[in-house]
Amino acid sequence: MSSAAGPDPSEAPEERHFLSTAEAAALERELLEDYRFGRQQLVELCGHASAVAVTKAFPLPALSRKQRTVLVVCGPEQNGAVGLVCARHLRVFEYEPTIFYPTRSLDLLHRDLTTQCEKMDIPFLSYLPTELINEAYGLVVDAVLGPGVEPGEVGGPCTRALATLKLLSIPLVSLDIPSGWDAETGSDSEDGLRPDVLVSLAAPKRCAGRFSGRHHFVAGRFVPDDVRRKFALRLPGYTGTDCVAAL
Amino acid sequence: MSSAAGPDPSEAPEERHFLSTAEAAALERELLEDYRFGRQQLVELCGHASAVAVTKAFPLPALSRKQRTVLVVCGPEQNGAVGLVCARHLRVFEYEPTIFYPTRSLDLLHRDLTTQCEKMDIPFLSYLPTELINEAYGLVVDAVLGPGVEPGEVGGPCTRALATLKLLSIPLVSLDIPSGWDAETGSDSEDGLRPDVLVSLAAPKRCAGRFSGRHHFVAGRFVPDDVRRKFALRLPGYTGTDCVAAL
Incomplete structure (x- = not known):
């Protein structure tokens, strides 16, 4: 087919895997306000799927006790x-999870x-044993910052x-966006966290294009x-009852 | 081993798969009050697992469109x-689910x-097409009554x-207990619903012993x-990331 008649290359299908920050916020609003999903429900679904993604990247039978x-x-x-x-x-x-959760939310859900x-x-x-993490743990899950959240002080x-x-x-496994990356541009992707695994929640944000x-x-x-159609999300199909899909 | 030295046969391991009505209520209270599970969260986990159980009993690839x-x-x-x-x-x-939900709860979750x-x-x-159900559907899920709930008027x-x-x-697939059965004794198990599949939520109730x-x-x-240990539940292990196990 002539490329002249095809879609704008900037709108090529693979580009549409990714949501802008505004689109991601609109998608979440649609789920919460129009579909009446509860935050407890969405957080449970996302957290469960994140754990399943960890098992796919690091299957238990292949791991030593320490890993x-x-x-x-x-x-x-x-x-x-x-x-x-x-x-x-x-x-x-x-x-064998261990949690470091230094700044606690007062939110009832948390x-x-x-x-x-x-x-x-x-x-x-109670504190992060910086010197010992590589020895003490098999992997780390980064659930520190979401899209548009600043690290604070x-x-x-x-x-x-x-x-x-x-x-x-x-x-390192990052949930949704690698903490500290700009959700839109992925800036700080050079200088910041370099996760081995990225688990995009609901749908990938634009910065995921910089994930390597x-x-x-x-x-x-x-x-x-x-909702997928509305946001023109073209994502790989999920298999059977799987709650995650590899991109 | 001498049976005289063994456990009371009425407390044999297979009996301990089952909770009395009081134990089931205490287990749920423990999850809600001590563990601070939310009702939205538990209902989501149970409903998801019930759907996964349906896929295990009736795998999609083996079904015709109508089934x-x-x-x-x-x-x-x-x-x-x-x-x-x-x-x-x-x-x-x-x-391809269709829902019949004749008596609607005013509860926000519902x-x-x-x-x-x-x-x-x-x-x-809007009504149950009694004459046509066997022709129109491939299977039915009974989520009518839970333990201790009467059919009402x-x-x-x-x-x-x-x-x-x-x-x-x-x-017919029944969730938790076949509707109309006594959760404790399973009475009405002769005259009542005869499900092909039973999905026990959290843990099997005593009436499940009458399920055939x-x-x-x-x-x-x-x-x-x-909590499993506290209620002396001896249940089969779950495999991988499976949320249901066959008994």
Whole structure:
């Protein structure tokens, strides 16, 4: 076919895997306001799917006992809530999660998700043992910052955690966007976190185009077909009852 | 080993698969009050797992187009809410659910779950086409009554729906307990619904001992190990990331 008659190359199908920050916010609003999804429900679906993505990238039978230890670093916003749910499901899947959650949200949802983890005997670290992470854990989950969330106070615990995560030699899994990256441009993708695995929640954000790690999963099976069409999302199909798909 | 030194036969391991009504209520209270699970969260987990159980008993690739049509009959209580979530996930898994939900709850959770199904274009029936069900659908999901819930007014829509479900020639899947059965004794198990598939939510209730259908699944992977131990539940292990296990 003549390319002259084809779509604008800037609108080529693979480009449409990605949502701008405004589109991602509009999609979430549509789910919450029009579809009446609850935040508890969405966070549970995303956290469960994130844990499933970890099992696909790092299957339990292939891991040594030490490699099953997962440090989940949670921020105070929604991304951190997804991290708490991810940690709980990882425990259910027989991994050994530990949580670092330095800036706690007062939000009831966060508090309840924290209680669930505490009662399931998932350890919470009171500080990040920067020197020991590579020795003590098999992998790290970055649930620190979501799209458009700033690390807060310079020198605060989230900024310090990000500095530590930049120095990891063990695998890093980022939820939704690698913390500190600009959701739109991916700037800081050179100088910032370099995750091995990215789990896009609902749908990939534009910065995911700069991701160059080994595995990119999308955890958005719960997004209704009509919403996918509305946002012109062309994503790979999910198989069977899988809640994540590899991109 | 001498049986004289062994456990009381009435406490034999297989008996401990089952919870009494009081134990089931205590387990749910523990999840809600001590572990701070939200009702939205539990209903989502149970409804998702119920849909996965349907896919295991009736795998999509083995079904004709007509067999993929699933009538989900929902009551006004928690069992019905789980049915609404099950219907949504069945649609996501590419089945063709239709819902009959004659007595609507005013509860916000039920209303939100109903909106999600409506917006996803899952049809709601305004009456149960008793004569046509066996021809129109491939299978039926019974989410009418949960443990300890009465059908309400004699001659009301739930009672009439149960009478219809007793006459099915297509497969029937009951969620938690077959509607109308006594959760404890399973009385009415002779004269009542005879499901082909039972999906026990959290853990099997005592009446499940009277179940004689083809597939019995337990959807309780979210129940923390400590709670399982506390209620002396000896259940089969879940595999990989499976949210249901066959008993």
